[in-house]
Amino acid sequence: MTHLPKALLLLAVLGLAACNNPDRYGAGGAGGAAGAGGLGGYGAGGIDSSALGGANDPRSIAYFQQTLGDRVFFAVDQSTLSDTARATLDTQSQWLAQNADYAIIIEGHADEQGTREYNLALGARRASAVQDYLISKGVAPSRMRTVSYGKERPVEVCSTEDCYGKNRRAVTVLSMGAGA
């Protein structure tokens, strides 16, 4: 993993990000274009997907996402962090301190119970609450940005609290290039 050329890792990160959320980089965004061009240059055949590491590799994004937990959840119309959320963010901050190459985008989301504009603002509150907490735990503000998706990107589409609870979230998304 540590010997993997940085460009390949970047490709993989962009790929993951794209799978998660195709809109993150927008139309012809730098991320998508670089990914496609880079892939042609290196040739897909040379990439060993196991090199990324699975959820058991403590330096992998998969580990951060799945084992540590990349997201925290909120109560209806709230942006305060629960004890569970703080515990998740504590482990995130420790991992981020040891993996300083990653830049961080914190996505704030809302469930569909609310008007579009309000939910955008609410998602921003949630993302900001996470950012503030991570800063308080020593993560450099220069590594982090926030973005709100409001109710535009639910992960669950049922219209019951089972789904709403999973949609009211803030997700810590990693990418290479923290300026580290």
Place this chain on the structure above:
Amino acid sequence: MTLFRPLAPLGLALALLLPVVPAAAQNGPLRIEITEGVIEPLPFAVPDFVAENGAASQLAQDIARVIASDLAGTGLFREIPASAHISRVTSFDAPVAYADWKAINAQALLTGAVSASGDRVVVKFRLYDVFSDQPLGEGLQFAGSAAGWRRMAHKVADVAYSRITGEGGYFDSRVVFVSETGPKNARAKRLAVMDYDGANVQYLTDSSSIVLAPRFSPQGDRILYTSYSSGFPRIYLMDVGSLSSRGLAEQPGTMTFAPRFAPDGRTVAFSLEQGGNTDIYTLDTASGTRRQLTNSPSIETAPSFSPDGRQIVFESDRSGGQQLYIMSAGGGEPRRISNGAGRYGTPVWSPRGDLIAFTKQHQGRFHIGVMRTDGSEERLLTASFLDEGPTWAPNGRVLMFTREGAGAGGQPALYSVDISGRNLKRVPLSVAASDPAWSPLLP
């Protein structure tokens, strides 16, 4: 498109906050009049227009159908079908057989003629008050390109609507909206425009970025919207003619959204979020000068100007939940106008100036409603799982909004409703759609 003669103003004014019924058929001018009673739509006839040459034969039928659809679609009129007509209109200038139209109780009669030459189409029409045995206003003609035939039909219908109700028309208008495809957790959105009745859909952007809440300029020549094309929500201004867009209010580390034009067509009010807090700003699009209007740790968003440009209605959760407030267009202490139970958002000032339309959430349901600008006389016009984001027709008589169903299959669609709460209907579109914004009446 050329309007050869100015439209004659008619003195049939009436307030439209109350149900309407047609006046008694006999004796007195044709009009729709207010009562507290039940609506009985006014019966009218629009026979096929007379084709003045062979090239116009299809248009002569199609134009009459669009006019009839416009009028009947308001819920204020009922078309008497051609199968019931006694007279056939074969000459635009021949005397009207009033008795034949009285016999089928057609209170209003609209006749017309169409000629087509190359790309040029000329449409003439006259409106008759059948039971008064006389025309209602002067005959008019419109001329334009063949591609604009629907607009000419809408203009004819606007004149007829206006003469009978005393209200401004709204049929010759467009609506910008967001077309939606794909599952709810990976929704692709594009800006699109349509005629007010769902015809002539045209796309303004591709689906590569999330786009939200487009708004027309007061002249209809530009569109404000929010896009994630940079990866972060920002407001953009599109020129409708060239489809070119430029970002407004660029400031790294912030999110901008909910833009809306002032009546001057130059100032834009919008929300800017920084560090988790959202306030309302204005931006002079010509000079770039930005001004902060609210400064509160709460969420202030969805600003909408009064028609005179002096005030802004917006939503804020400063009291703990979303409520509606009005402030001076220059900022300053706002006054709260919504006071009922539930949450109020997305306020929009009526073009007539008298009402604020809004989205209300209460006990798990969403409503579109209206209230006076002092918050009094709140009336909820709709109720559903999710109704949101009203926009006013140019005459302040009709609202269009987004209705979305629950769960994976609950695709969003555009609906319209009269401000009396009547005539709720879905705008016919082949795509899922949200966030409508009405244009002004087209020139």
